[in-house]
Amino acid sequence: MSTFFQLIFSGLETGSIFALATLGIIIIFRTSRATNFAQGVMGMFNAFVATTLLITYSLPAWLAAVIGMLSAFVTGIVIDLLIIRRAKKANIVSKQIITFGIILVLLGVAPMMFGSVPLSFPRFIDTGAIDLMGASLTYNGLLNILMGLGMMGILFYFLQYTKWGLAVRVTASNEQTARLMGVPTSLVTMGAWAIAAALGTLSALMLAPAINVNVAMMENVQVNALIAGVLGGFQTFHGPVIAAYLIALARNLILFYVSDSWGEPLLLMLILLFIVMRPNGLIGKKIVKKV
Amino acid sequence: MNFLKSRYLTYLLIGVVLASLPFLNQMGVIRSATVTTFGFIVFYAIAALGLNVLLGYSGLISLGTAGFMGLAAYLTTHFTGEWHLHFFASLLLSVLIPTVIGIVVGLVSLRLEGMYLAIATLAVAEVSRQIFIEIWSWSSLRPPAVLLLQGLALDRDGMYLFIVGLLVVLMMLTDNFIHSPVGRALLTMRASEAAAQAMGINLFKYKLMAFGIATAYAAISGVLYAHFIRAVDPSPWTLLLSLQILAVIVIGGFRTITGPIFGSFIVFGVPPLILNQLPVIGDIPGLAFIFNGALIIIVILFYPRGLVYMGQDLKKLIKRKEVKSQ
Amino acid sequence: MSQSKKILTIKGLSIAFGGLKAVDDLSFHVNAGEIYGLIGPNGAGKTTAFNCMTQFYKPDAGQVIFNHLQGEDVDLVGKKTHDIIKLGLVRTFQNVELIGDLTLLDNLLIGAHIAYQTGLFANAFKLPKARREEEEMTKKALEILAFLGIETKAYELAAGQPYGVLKKVELGRTLMSNPKLIILDEPAAGLNDTETAELAKLIKEIRETYSCTVLLVEHDMRLVMGICDRICAISFGKKLAEGTPKEIQASKDVQEAYLGKEASSNA
Numbered sequence: 001m002s003t004f005f006q007l008i009f010s011g012l013e014t015g016s017i018f019a020l021a022t023l024g025i026i027i028i029f030r031t032s033r034a035t036n037f038a039q040g041v042m043g044m045f046n047a048f049v050a051t052t053l054l055i056t057y058s059l060p061a062w063l064a065a066v067i068g069m070l071s072a073f074v075t076g077i078v079i080d081l082l083i084i085r086r087a088k089k090a091n092i093v094s095k096q097i098i099t100f101g102i103i104l105v106l107l108g109v110a111p112m113m114f115g116s117v118p119l120s121f122p123r124f125i126d127t128g129a130i131d132l133m134g135a136s137l138t139y140n141g142l143l144n145i146l147m148g149l150g151m152m153g154i155l156f157y158f159l160q161y162t163k164w165g166l167a168v169r170v171t172a173s174n175e176q177t178a179r180l181m182g183v184p185t186s187l188v189t190m191g192a193w194a195i196a197a198a199l200g201t202l203s204a205l206m207l208a209p210a211i212n213v214n215v216a217m218m219e220n221v222q223v224n225a226l227i228a229g230v231l232g233g234f235q236t237f238h239g240p241v242i243a244a245y246l247i248a249l250a251r252n253l254i255l256f257y258v259s260d261s262w263g264e265p266l267l268l269m270l271i272l273l274f275i276v277m278r279p280n281g282l283i284g285k286k287i288v289k290k291v
Numbered sequence: 292m293n294f295l296k297s298r299y300l301t302y303l304l305i306g307v308v309l310a311s312l313p314f315l316n317q318m319g320v321i322r323s324a325t326v327t328t329f330g331f332i333v334f335y336a337i338a339a340l341g342l343n344v345l346l347g348y349s350g351l352i353s354l355g356t357a358g359f360m361g362l363a364a365y366l367t368t369h370f371t372g373e374w375h376l377h378f379f380a381s382l383l384l385s386v387l388i389p390t391v392i393g394i395v396v397g398l399v400s401l402r403l404e405g406m407y408l409a410i411a412t413l414a415v416a417e418v419s420r421q422i423f424i425e426i427w428s429w430s431s432l433r434p435p436a437v438l439l440l441q442g443l444a445l446d447r448d449g450m451y452l453f454i455v456g457l458l459v460v461l462m463m464l465t466d467n468f469i470h471s472p473v474g475r476a477l478l479t480m481r482a483s484e485a486a487a488q489a490m491g492i493n494l495f496k497y498k499l500m501a502f503g504i505a506t507a508y509a510a511i512s513g514v515l516y517a518h519f520i521r522a523v524d525p526s527p528w529t530l531l532l533s534l535q536i537l538a539v540i541v542i543g544g545f546r547t548i549t550g551p552i553f554g555s556f557i558v559f560g561v562p563p564l565i566l567n568q569l570p571v572i573g574d575i576p577g578l579a580f581i582f583n584g585a586l587i588i589i590v591i592l593f594y595p596r597g598l599v600y601m602g603q604d605l606k607k608l609i610k611r612k613e614v615k616s617q
Numbered sequence: 618m619s620q621s622k623k624i625l626t627i628k629g630l631s632i633a634f635g636g637l638k639a640v641d642d643l644s645f646h647v648n649a650g651e652i653y654g655l656i657g658p659n660g661a662g663k664t665t666a667f668n669c670m671t672q673f674y675k676p677d678a679g680q681v682i683f684n685h686l687q688g689e690d691v692d693l694v695g696k697k698t699h700d701i702i703k704l705g706l707v708r709t710f711q712n713v714e715l716i717g718d719l720t721l722l723d724n725l726l727i728g729a730h731i732a733y734q735t736g737l738f739a740n741a742f743k744l745p746k747a748r749r750e751e752e753e754m755t756k757k758a759l760e761i762l763a764f765l766g767i768e769t770k771a772y773e774l775a776a777g778q779p780y781g782v783l784k785k786v787e788l789g790r791t792l793m794s795n796p797k798l799i800i801l802d803e804p805a806a807g808l809n810d811t812e813t814a815e816l817a818k819l820i821k822e823i824r825e826t827y828s829c830t831v832l833l834v835e836h837d838m839r840l841v842m843g844i845c846d847r848i849c850a851i852s853f854g855k856k857l858a859e860g861t862p863k864e865i866q867a868s869k870d871v872q873e874a875y876l877g878k879e880a881s882s883n884a
Contacts, residue, residue, distance in 0.1 A: 086592050094591050097541055100534050104584025108577030223417045226410045261425050265418040276402050464741045471740035472733040478716055479727050486714035491702040491731040
């Protein structure tokens with residue numbers, strides 16, 4: 001049983017990483033109708049910022065992470081001001097393509113600014129672990145799980161109970177009406193990109209100690225986060241988050257119990273098949289197309 | 292008919308210009324590396340030509356292009372190198388197999404909402420990347436030179452001319468079916484799914500057909516890559532390559548036959564031939580990515596029809612100015 | 618004109634969106650050769666009923682019996698949307714769904730989609746079979762454009778044409794499929810008085826020349842009263858009255874639905 005719980009714990013940790021990235025994608029999708037394929041590289045880029053500062057000024061990991069998230073916030077704002085705001089009238093496919101453009105730009109800028117050598121980012125908590133149900137859970141792992149859950153708790157509270165949260169939800173359901181009702185939708189969209197970039201950076205930094213900071217570090221997260229979005233349904237905020245945790249847990253179990261080289265392809269195919277059977281996702285609502 | 296003839300003429304002209312490069316090289320006007328770069332431009336243009344049928348005419352995005360190219364490159368290396376099949380037999384099989392796989396993928400993923408296809412193909416690309424690494428245990432294989440006839444093996448220049456010839460043929464074939472009931476059905480589907488259904492156009496069938504065409508062209512491109520570069524390994528077939536081929540279409544122009552050639556020149560030709568030759572900024576790593584990424588965004592925002600229309604639009608602008616000045 | 622033969626019979630058609638009954642137990646029939654009008658005030662469920670007949674929506678209950686090209690009665694409910702036209706029933710759209718990038722001629726050729734036998738390969742290689750087929754269809758399309766009086770515009774792009782022309786092209790597109798029944802979704806929407814009168818004449822000519830039946834879903838009373846043989850008036854998804862234009866004009870229920878209770882009692 002101890003192995004099983006070990007897998008569950010690391011699954012929860014990976015789940016937090018996927019869920020943070022997914023939430024960023026959903027917030028952007030709901031406020032600017034763009035499927036953001038650049039969520040991962042936005043995180044990767046600012047993970048480089050954090051790591052470079054950490055190395056240059058010998059900052060503690062938590063401080064570097066905070067600065068990284070702040071720089072991500074700025075990255076999001078810049079992307080919105082320079083690009084997304086001007087693409088308001090573009091269709092959903094064009095917006096998707098714009099995010100592909102952002103991927104290429106950031107993939108080019110990152111090695112230019114930070115070099116092409118992978119950098120290592122330390123864990124937030126170096127050592128120590130607790131024994132739980134026969135499995136050991138590192139303090140750092142626990143912190144990551146709690147940070148993921150805490151971050152999402154704060155966001156859900158914000159979305160559900162604050163004035164700004166209401167503005168986001170109104171913009172998400174109907175941008176035009178929201179604007180007519182006096183909701184500053186441009187500001188909401190900008191905020192969405194800023195927050196999404198910060199979430200992506202946090203998830204990149206949580207992943208960093210395991211695989212080092214490099215340009216390709218978020219590819220797998222990006223794929224899984226998007227799949228979680230489809231599986232959970234792009235219409236809700238909580239669906240994709242739940243899906244992200246489920247995918248991470250299933251992934252860990254399949255990798256261990258079935259095959260560690262074929263597990264990931266197998267899981268992705270299973271999820272695709274599931275989505276085909278239930279095109280509206282786990283919780284999605286049925287939408288009737290108007291003719 | 293005259294109109295049509297003039298379109299064929301354009302394709303032939305493009306072919307002649309491209310085909311002249313090896314001779315320019317022999318005369319010492321251009322370097323042989325330039326010819327190689329144009330080889331890349333041409334076979335990526337073929338992949339883009341097919342992807343344009345999918346993206347341009349049916350509005351669906353596939354991120355599986357590189358995966359299918361890689362698969363075809365692997366297959367043809369195996370068929371010609373290990374099984375000693377004739378090149379054309381190998382070409383046929385190496386295109387057929389990825390196309391069938393593509394159609395199976397399409398059968399599943401095209402049932403999703405259009406927006407989700409990019410995500411589904413991204414997942415498939417990720418799956419195939421991992422499978423490649425599993426089965427492609429060797430680091431680099433060397434596909435043999437193409438033997439057109441017994442004793443007629445193509446050297447690099449010969450292979451280049453062969454690729455250019457194939458490009459011209461594919462442009463003509465594509466032009467033919469685009470200007471036929473098939474192309475009209477695709478265009479209708481893109482403009483209005485409701486109108487398409489009302490006219491008896493089976494949306495699923497045509498989406499699948501467009502996806503199949505995109506896959507087949509990507510596979511052709513992969514086969515040509517293998518026999519032109521004569522060294523294949525699993526590393527080039529990444530999401531990045533798929534994105535760059537997508538950039539070719541966006542930059543060149545949706546729903547055009549010549550757009551992909553033009554776009555391919557900008558995406559795969561301009562960085563090595565021009566940008567990297569520039570002083571100071573030429574040495575920046577990732578310069579090509581920044582250039583292509585920024586161009587995608589700029590073109591979508593400010594020139595969404597694609598740069599292939601630049602000449603036409605400039606002419607119009609000049610005419611308008613002339614009229615005004617008169 | 619045989620008035621006896623029913624070409625389309627709607628029985629107990631119902632559909633609800635989230636508890637709201639948009640069409641509620643609607644029944645009527647259209648005879649072969651008729652011009653039949655389905656009318657009702659805004660939001661009466663006309664277009665929804667229309668979409669249920671053409672299988673763009675799947676009705677919750679009811680039957681749509683259609684006497685197809687081979688003369689047999691079939692229930693359209695459950696058939697695939699793109700198969701409806703093959704049976705001889707073709708529709709137009711309220712806000713004209715044409716392809717702007719294509720010429721008027723090409724737009725008409727789309728209407729003949731189901732008639733084409735050749736596929737991808739025959740057309741890519743321009744086999745003689747494909748060429749011949751395209752020539753035949755082009756000839757037919759040019760004839761129809763001439764019938765509509767717009768043959769001079771055959772090679773002009775649809776984008777930028779006046780609305781009246783686009784409406785004609787959409788009608789022409791339906792004719793390309795050799796339909797038995799054409800159903801028109803608010804054909805007069807967006808047209809001025811002259812254009813509406815012209816349209817009325819055209820619809821009658823289409824019936825005579827191409828011997829098809831026409832069902833029109835319409836808001837514009839001038840058009841409906843002028844050309845329809847029989848009319849079905851609906852309100853809130855339910856049938857109010859059915860009969861000749863005169864009978865409908867005289868119906869108290871219809872007046873109430875259109876003008877409100879007070880106005881009709883004053884009348």
